[in-house]
Amino acid sequence: MLKKIPAGAVRLGMYVHAFEGSWLSHPFWKNKFIIDDEDDLQRLRQSGLTGVWIDTSKGVDAVDPAVVLSTPASTPPPEAPTAPVEARCSARDELQRAARVLNRSKKAITELFNEARLGNAINVESCLPLVAEINDSLARNSSALIGLARLKHKDEYTYMHSVAVCALMVSLARQLGLDGATVREAGLAGLLHDVGKMVMPADVLNKPGALSDAEFAVMRSHPERGHALLLAAGSIPASALDVCLHHHEKYDGSGYPYRLQGEAISLFARMGAVCDVYDAITSNRPYKKAWNPAESLARMAQWTGHFDTQVFHAFVRSVGIYPLGSLVRLESGRLGVVIDQHPEKLTEPLVRVFFSAKAKTPIQQLDLDLSRRGANDRIVGREDPAQWGFGNLDDFWR
Structure with a gap:
């Protein structure tokens, strides 16, 4: 069951269904989640929100019925403005x-x-x-x-x-x-x-x-x-x-x-x-x-x-040290374009190699994840696309 209670009445174990108040007021990106962290609880209580909708079927109920401000029968709870954020992807x-x-x-x-x-x-x-x-x-x-x-x-x-x-x-x-x-x-x-x-x-x-x-x-x-x-x-x-x-x-x-x-x-x-x-x-x-x-x-x-x-x-x-679309030279002498980042290993992005700097000729394209164990190459520097005559590098990752 959905109930609206004051922000100060929220306690650990409650399932937050929605917030009331300014969109900029609350300190969370999520709109539906269980309050299971003391720091989150304190931030919510101090946020200045006018009220919080809780779902008692998914979490702890209000201890004192007198604190309940409203139920859906009298005032429908606001819809969350965004869907839950999905997991990281490529x-x-x-x-x-x-x-x-x-x-x-x-x-x-x-x-x-x-x-x-x-x-x-x-x-x-x-x-x-x-x-x-x-x-x-x-x-x-x-x-x-x-x-x-x-x-x-x-x-x-x-x-x-x-x-x-x-x-x-x-x-x-x-x-x-x-x-x-x-x-x-x-x-x-x-x-x-x-x-x-x-x-x-x-x-x-x-x-x-x-x-x-x-x-x-x-x-x-x-x-x-x-x-x-x-x-x-x-x-x-x-x-x-x-x-x-x-x-x-x-x-x-x-x-x-x-x-x-x-x-x-x-x-x-x-x-x-x-x-x-x-x-x-x-x-x-x-x-x-x-x-x-x-x-x-x-x-x-x-x-x-x-x-x-x-x-x-x-x-x-x-x-990223080498943002998406950067042209880089590898230790092997190959040139490649950064097509994705590793969130923890900024010098080891995913690179699409396509050119031999030594032979100055195109080579078969290959996606090389420099962060993977056993990767036998590494970035030794960035390159200027204009000096190589490359005008379409963004086509490699778009």
Whole structure:
């Protein structure tokens, strides 16, 4: 039987069927589970939720009948917004689902940003299911959706960049060990961080060449313009407002708009700075071609003072030292493309070898799991696809 009780009345052994309150309030990704951990119990009691629906047929009942707030006969319990997260799978198995998530996200974020362009208030509630779907995809495989989100067309960059940064923020927040509610806030902040670009002049935003000083000054106003839009919308979490305003600040104080330095920049904004830059430089844009993912990480590591070092190192762990689509050279002299990651062995991904660097000729394709015991090869370095004339590396894993 389903019963709604106060969050403070929940005890160990109860089966949670659903939560009541803001989607961002509770600290769990799951919506249906048994409370069997004391830490989870304390987090739930302190969450600020207005109520919790329990299923007494699957867990412990309320001790005191007087605490029961409602039953389905009087008020139906809310439906969980997402299905239970499935077990981890391969990148190949997740690609189709990730593509569907991205297609839905593109449609939703386009509509959302167009409303902002027209001066209408942003409906933050419409963003929350997107963050949940993105998180679920990353939980099944952390590489598939992030890899696909990188492959955006130039004319959709502004919209899909926000979706990609959302995914990168969720992945990074989980790598940092942040709790469920905080991870959701990070994803929402990533989704909304560039909303200020919706009020930038289209000829400046989409200019195929270098910006003039005057045009660059206009573009540099987008964090403040976006912050104003979100502030006017109301009910936007402070973390999303902060990332929107400060994702172009640099750790050494040379960023904009306020030249904040070090830990004067919030953790979320430091995370947003890394995620924003990585997606920007690994994507095709109106004025530049994308850089290879592994090359991008190597370049970012050399930008002294740009990023919080600890946050950047966590980001590398979240996307992999050799992200999906990276061209690598093996000790055997073969070249291959990274087609999946090992979650614990970042230097030992799954590689599809296809070319002999020694003979400079294609070879029969072979999938090589470098993490398996007995693997007789290893990565000795990354390679630049342009120098080898490879223009279709992403076809190896899509």
